[in-house]
Amino acid sequence: MAQPSSDDAGRPAPDARQMVAYFALMEATALLQHGVEQQLRSTGDLSYVQFQVLVRLAYADGPLTMTQLADGVVYSRSGLTYQAARLAKAGLITRRPSPDDERSVLAQITDDGRDLVGKVLPGHIEVVQRLLFNALSEDDLDRLGGITARLRDHMRSEPPRSAAPRRKPDRSSPDSGADPS
Amino acid sequence: MAQPSSDDAGRPAPDARQMVAYFALMEATALLQHGVEQQLRSTGDLSYVQFQVLVRLAYADGPLTMTQLADGVVYSRSGLTYQAARLAKAGLITRRPSPDDERSVLAQITDDGRDLVGKVLPGHIEVVQRLLFNALSEDDLDRLGGITARLRDHMRSEPPRSAAPRRKPDRSSPDSGADPS
């Protein structure tokens, strides 16, 4: 359990400061997620993932395929199938085979789904306001927004090494999947 | 769904910018958590919660009671009991009744537990380094650390209104806890 508070290489021991920031980030976001999920659950009986799916569909131009929907929302296909089945059962979305490609399924939000989003969103924003932004200055907000946007892009492009997820080439991906099977 | 994307006053109309920052934060941290959890799982067969418990015990001065351990780690007592049972079964911690207070249980990390933390931690730090800090400048790091620390403190002191956790015996609010008596 030796902690490298100081390295032989004379480095200014960045690890300690980094780890403090890391743990603060993890705890803060855990608290935020917890608060947000409680609001979604109590107001609309929705998990955060379900809320994301609904919001995506609500703001999409039209129906989306499951693959489009899965992008960034859930980490396995079956997970999305599960959630979509749940939302469909609750009457919040519909699913039908795509006319263009019979393999695909088009998911579309229903009027009930829109109503629910409309019902849930104000309280959602309010919680975020209270938990997150009430503690931030204007400067903080800009910085946090900039930093997290950069982080998001960075992590999107650098997936966990040990996991090798199913990269989905959207249109023109030069990446040729190393799929050992 | 009307959104106040713009306002005449210089200051307000924060919602659009705020929500962008919020979504960026949520997605970035989801990616970070996912990466970190994969490393912990593949390297040490640990969830993040279990890792937290182990680390807390590893750096604690001595054994901790379940209540001390639960602080900030898990959101229900039974959840901690479940995780502690799991860790004990794996031989990573021990539990024994406290001599001081027979109601309490003292949890203590074992040598195997320390070994596992020592085994997992370097890779953990490496993942965080790669996913998080490689995308951050020194300035970013300081700012993110400062902001998230403030956020954490803020959220700790301002629990979700609708949830009313056990932390505060607030006598005057008969919340929606459905306590018929």
Added chain:
DNA sequence: TATTGTTATACTCTATAACTATA
């Protein structure tokens, strides 16, 4: 009575692998 912790139970969620059907 209040606090500490466990147990029983039920449920949500996620991932893997096998599967179907279409391209």
Added chain:
DNA sequence: TATAGTTATAGAGTATAACAATA
């Protein structure tokens, strides 16, 4: 063959409520 999606299954995790024991 490759892709889109579902299903079957299995396990992890969490919360609630009832419970026992101690303070």
